[in-house]
Amino acid sequence: MGDNFISRKDRIIASAIEIISESGLASLSTKTLAMKENMSEALIYKYFGGINEVLIEVVEYFVRFDKSIIKTVQCKDVSYVEKIHVFFETYAIYYDNYMEISAIVLNYEELLHNTGTREIIGNCIEERSRFLLKLIEDAMEAGEINHTFTASQLKCILMGVLNTQLLDRRTSIHTQTLKIEVMESIDKILMLVKK
Numbered sequence: 644m645g646d647n648f649i650s651r652k653d654r655i656i657a658s659a660i661e662i663i664s665e666s667g668l669a670s671l672s673t674k675t676l677a678m679k680e681n682m683s684e685a686l687i688y689k690y691f692g693g694i695n696e697v698l699i700e701v702v703e704y705f706v707r708f709d710k711s712i713i714k715t716v717q718c719k720d721v722s723y724v725e726k727i728h729v730f731f732e733t734y735a736i737y738y739d740n741y742m743e744i745s746a747i748v749l750n751y752e753e754l755l756h757n758t759g760t761r762e763i764i765g766n767c768i769e770e771r772s773r774f775l776l777k778l779i780e781d782a783m784e785a786g787e788i789n790h791t792f793t794a795s796q797l798k799c800i801l802m803g804v805l806n807t808q809l810l811d812r813r814t815s816i817h818t819q820t821l822k823i824e825v826m827e828s829i830d831k832i833l834m835l836v837k838k
Contacts (some may be wrong), residue, residue, distance in 0.1 A: 652700075655680060659701050664743035665708045668750045671698065695759045702760045705747045706767045708737065709743075713774050724783035724833055727801070730775060735804060735822040745809045758787045772798065788836045797836060804828045 658805065662671050673694050677684040683763045691697045716730045738745045746763075747754070754764040776798045782788040808825050811817075817824065 653698055655690055655697065656688065656700050656704055660743050662748065663701070663750065664746035668753050680732050698757065699759045699763065699777075700755060702747065702763050705744060706763060708744070708766050709771060712737065713770070713795050716774075721791070723778055723785055724787045724837060727775070727782065727833065728826075728829065730778065731801065731805060732822065732826055735825040738809060739821045742812065745812075748806060748809055749813070768817060772802070775802065786838055789838050794806050801829060804832070
């Protein structure tokens with residue numbers, strides 16, 4: 644019985660992510676979730692206290708992967724510039740393989756206005772931002788990156804590439820993977836600022 648509970652709960656979270664990806668955050672409700680899962684709305688309440696609790700679980704799921712990516716990059720024994728490359732490559736691969744989860748990135752603003760998810764997503768955004776900023780500052784201090792941009796400016800430029808590519812995938816068809824398109828831009832920018 645415990646396995647079924649976990650399995651069903653995980654499926655509900657996955658379905659919630661799909662609904663957000665397909666129709667937007669505002670379309671996530673117990674009714675749409677029940678329809679997607681082919682179950683009664685009452686059964687949703689067996690696993691969750693309501694739609695806000697489902698949304699919190701979705702965001703926590705997103706954050707777990709975010710933390711894993713940061714840990715992966717931290718463990719690499721490479722230069723800071725290579726760590727920056729790995730940082731973006733890992734996100735691009737992750738989003739390539741699970742494009743639906745990128746809808747969370749594209750809904751940051753709305754999630755920051757939700758009392759249940761504000762702190763969780765805010766901390767995630769700040770941690771990701773601080774981590775990338777520190778990598779860039781360390782690369783500058785080590786003489787790997789020049790000072791054409793400030794560390795903060797470069798962080799915004801690089802994150803902008805990833806976020807813009809994610810949004811662009813929602814509006815047009817692409818023949819190349821997200822990884823190829825993101826990394827072409829990231830690598831060009833890094834080449835411009837490398838010493």
